[in-house]
Amino acid sequence: KAGVTQTPRYLIKTRGQQVTLSCSPISGHRSVSWYQQTPGQGLQFLFEYFSETQRNKGNFPGRFSGRQFSNSRSEMNVSTLELGDSALYLCASSQGGSGPQHFGDGTRLSIL
Amino acid sequence: AQSVTQLDSQVPVFEEAPVELRCNYSSSVSVYLFWYVQYPNQGLQLLLKYLSGSTLVKGINGFEAEFNKSQTSFHLRKPSVHISDTAEYFCAVTLPSGYSTLTFGKGTMLLVSP
Numbered sequence: 001k002a003g004v005t006q007t008p009r010y011l012i013k014t015r016g017q018q019v020t021l022s023c024s025p026i027s028g029h030r031s032v033s034w035y036q037q038t039p040g041q042g043l044q045f046l047f048e049y050f051s052e053t054q055r056n057k058g059n060f061p062g063r064f065s066g067r068q069f070s071n072s073r074s075e076m077n078v079s080t081l082e083l084g085d086s087a088l089y090l091c092a093s094s095q096g097g098s099g100p101q102h103f104g105d106g107t108r109l110s111i112l
Numbered sequence: 113a114q115s116v117t118q119l120d121s122q123v124p125v126f127e128e129a130p131v132e133l134r135c136n137y138s139s140s141v142s143v144y145l146f147w148y149v150q151y152p153n154q155g156l157q158l159l160l161k162y163l164s165g166s167t168l169v170k171g172i173n174g175f176e177a178e179f180n181k182s183q184t185s186f187h188l189r190k191p192s193v194h195i196s197d198t199a200e201y202f203c204a205v206t207l208p209s210g211y212s213t214l215t216f217g218k219g220t221m222l223l224v225s226p
Contacts, residue, residue: 004155033213043202043216056213090155092214100146101214103155 002027004104006091012110018079021107025072025093031055032074033101034066037088046089049074050096078109086111114139114205118217125224127195133188133220135203143205145186146214147177150200159201162186163208173197198224 005024013019025032034046045058049068066076072093078085088108092101119134137143144163148156160171167179177188186203200221204214 006155035214042218043214045213045215048213058213092156100158100161102158103148105153105155 004091004093004102006089006104006107008107009105010108010110012112013081014112015081015083017081018077019081019109021076021078021089021091021109023074023076023091023093023104025074025091026102029093029095029102030072031094031096031101032068032072033092033094034074034076035090035092036060037090037106038086043090046076081111083111085109114143114207114215116203116205116215116217118201118203118220120220121218122221122223125193125222127224127226128192130191131189131193131197131222133201133203133222135186135188135217137184137186137203137205139184139205139207142208144208145177145179146204146206147171147175147186147188148202148204149173150202150219152199156202159188193222193224195224195226197222 007022031050033048037043048056052068063079068074088106090106092103094101115138117136125131146161147159150156159175160169162169162179170176175190200219202219203217206214
């Protein structure tokens with residue numbers, strides 16, 4: 001069974017640009033969550049989608065948004081990029097409920 | 113709200129020695145508990161989970177953890193570590209409410225030397 005796939009693996013952008021990250025969950029998983037990982041703040045929850053609906057949202061500004069498609073694939077968008085947005089962005093999928101989440105290898109975003 | 117404290121940011125240990133990585137959590141309600149491992153340039157891999165039942169949980173790669181409700185702890189142990197266990201380990205909690213939101217500790221870097 002294929003794992004969680006995130007694309008691209010690496011991305012370099014400049015301040016003020018916007019970026020879209022993609023996540024394909026494990027087949028059959030309907031929940032997709034996004035996390036931001038930085039050396040200073042650690043792992044922080046961004047948002048969770050289940051059956052195309054955002055169920056939960058972390059404490060991030062509105063520049064961070066996401067969506068989920070009918071095939072459960074999810075995208076995350078960050079607009080007006082800031083230097084502090086440099087991070088590893090991790091996607092995780094699960095069947096829903098409080099079952100264990102399975103993580104992708106992440107997209108490393110660097111802002112110049 | 114829940115919180116997780118990993119008491120050690122780094123744990124150095126020699127190969128074949130035992131190790132314990134400490135995790136304490138705070139929550140006013142029951143939680144589910146997890147340990148994840150992250151190797152360099154990779155995502156998180158689930159080591160083990162505690163949902164209910166036996167307080168001693170066995171995971172992959174020879175790791176185990178013990179849930180202690182009175183001490184609100186979920187320490188991770190391995191009787192004999194290998195060089196390949198060098199990685200960062202994260203303890204996490206979630207509510208049994210049906211929402212997939214994990215709250216993570218800051219992580220413990222396990223450094224295994226020969």
